[in-house]
Amino acid sequence: MELRQLASLVAVVEANFNVTEAAERLHIVQSAVSQQLARLEGELGTEIFTRKGKRLVSLTASGEKVLNYARQSLALRENILAVGRDHVDEDKGILRIGTTHTQARYVLPRVIQEFRKVFPDVSLQIHQGTPQQLVEMALADKVDFSICTEELGEHPTLTALPIYRWNRVLIAPKRHAVLRCKPLGLECICKYPLITYTFGLNGSTHLKSTFARSGLRPNIVLSAVDTDVIKTYVREGLGVGLIAQTAYSPTIDKDLSMRELKHLLPWETTWVAYHREKYLRRYQQSFIDLLNRMTVENGRIVEPGNAGRKDRR
């Protein structure tokens, strides 16, 4: 039994039991994949797939077990290859980051700039997705690690590290009625149509329950995955925006008024997470270290990688 055969098995499953597509992903012809599968089943003396005539339909009970082990084997191969690449040139390679729009747009630029100074020969890939997708991507090694606020902290096969804590701010067009509320409270905010992040993104899960606990039903007229979209509609006068403080820029957004809501809304933690068994190359570890040293002051990222405020949590 060789890894080649296990790779065929995994590829076929990931291609929804379409052998032809699996072959394309493996950059070999379809018949070769068929042969590997036949060889594997022959060697194990058991059917891995259930079939309908010649078509593969699903996995047998044994097949499920084998698949599980096969995936782990291939992950180990990746680790071994990574050890090799690290040794050949430990400052050169690819870094694949999975994250949400908001992180990619407002948080990561400073970190990435810092990272590029130290590792100019590492090419960066940013893969965007929902928190659920980011978990999948980290588990399947489609990305080296994922960064976002939800989902990451809970999965048992991911190692998750907290990066920073943040809260929301309210944004509204200058002279909007909400700005006259003194003091600014939840009931007051709820009087106006709200625009905020789509449920399940950027910590909106906690947000919802906070309003619920106060017995308030916010009127969310629009939700978006994307802070820029929210700002746009706030500018259009569609409503009042609730966005991450890190996403508010006093210079770019000077046409919008901002109010902090730290005292009203729950704090969120943004995490970085990677597969528990993954070998991290030196520069990957360095990136995570940079994230950990990242300092947030008044919701603005001050200086990743310097001494800064260390007592952040």
Add this chain to the structure above:
Amino acid sequence: MELRQLASLVAVVEANFNVTEAAERLHIVQSAVSQQLARLEGELGTEIFTRKGKRLVSLTASGEKVLNYARQSLALRENILAVGRDHVDEDKGILRIGTTHTQARYVLPRVIQEFRKVFPDVSLQIHQGTPQQLVEMALADKVDFSICTEELGEHPTLTALPIYRWNRVLIAPKRHAVLRCKPLGLECICKYPLITYTFGLNGSTHLKSTFARSGLRPNIVLSAVDTDVIKTYVREGLGVGLIAQTAYSPTIDKDLSMRELKHLLPWETTWVAYHREKYLRRYQQSFIDLLNRMTVENGRIVEPGNAGRKDRR
């Protein structure tokens, strides 16, 4: 990179960097192993071994990491093959048990008899060793699981399950002076030369500290790994024996007097343990289930596999 290459790497390390010996274990010629290693190092682009001229001396830093992953890969291959064998004939195969002399001689026979009734086509292998060796054997998959009283419960990469609790009895020739002690206490026992298990076997670690805590220094004139050896010397009049209650047979040992010491000496737990990631075939799981259902009454194994006393722990 294929498993064949990783197998060569592991074999060489396990043969103390002797390529010739590794080749013999793999049932191929030595040059073939050399080639596989060269191929692996070539593909990784890194030296795995440090060399003295042509001879392999040790692993490099990368080599250590690779070896670690390689071992895990090969363990996964074993699991996959086991899934296959389970499917081909789930009641047929080999069961390799690692254990100490005392377990093999006094505890396992009843369990094994029961097991053979259910799985007549499983061939059994008993491998004996010290608790330390048994841990190694379980970790390296030289045995399917290990059974003994010490060491097993602590190792993090082993799954350990308690089987039964036991204590020691005192044995002495009929009419020996120690038998006249009423009540029988530790001080009294310490007046006579003692014969018991060698340190690190059959729970003698706890035994030592119990005497120490009472401020007593037992005079252990002979220690053995083997209960039968202890009995022999007790019969010779060399001293008083402290053995596991399960190892005393009223019929065979009717020339020796026995006294329970439950109230004086610490209880020991005998464990079964296997590698945390190991796939257990059906009959292996069944054997462990049998061990778990094993019932001990007055230190005698009553009936493995029946209802019996279930409130044992």
Add this chain to the structure above:
DNA sequence: ACTCCTTACGGAGCACGTAACTATA
């Protein structure tokens, strides 16, 4: 009719074995 999988067959490459060479103890 089209897609998809299997099987047969041929060529290229890889693995293993033999053997000659080289280096260490």
Add this chain to the structure above:
DNA sequence: TATAGTTACGTGCTCCGTAAGGAGT
């Protein structure tokens, strides 16, 4: 000098590709 490892080369097997055949939608 004996032992151990590398390198060279030949043979057989594996793997991949092409292509034909059968099975499902």
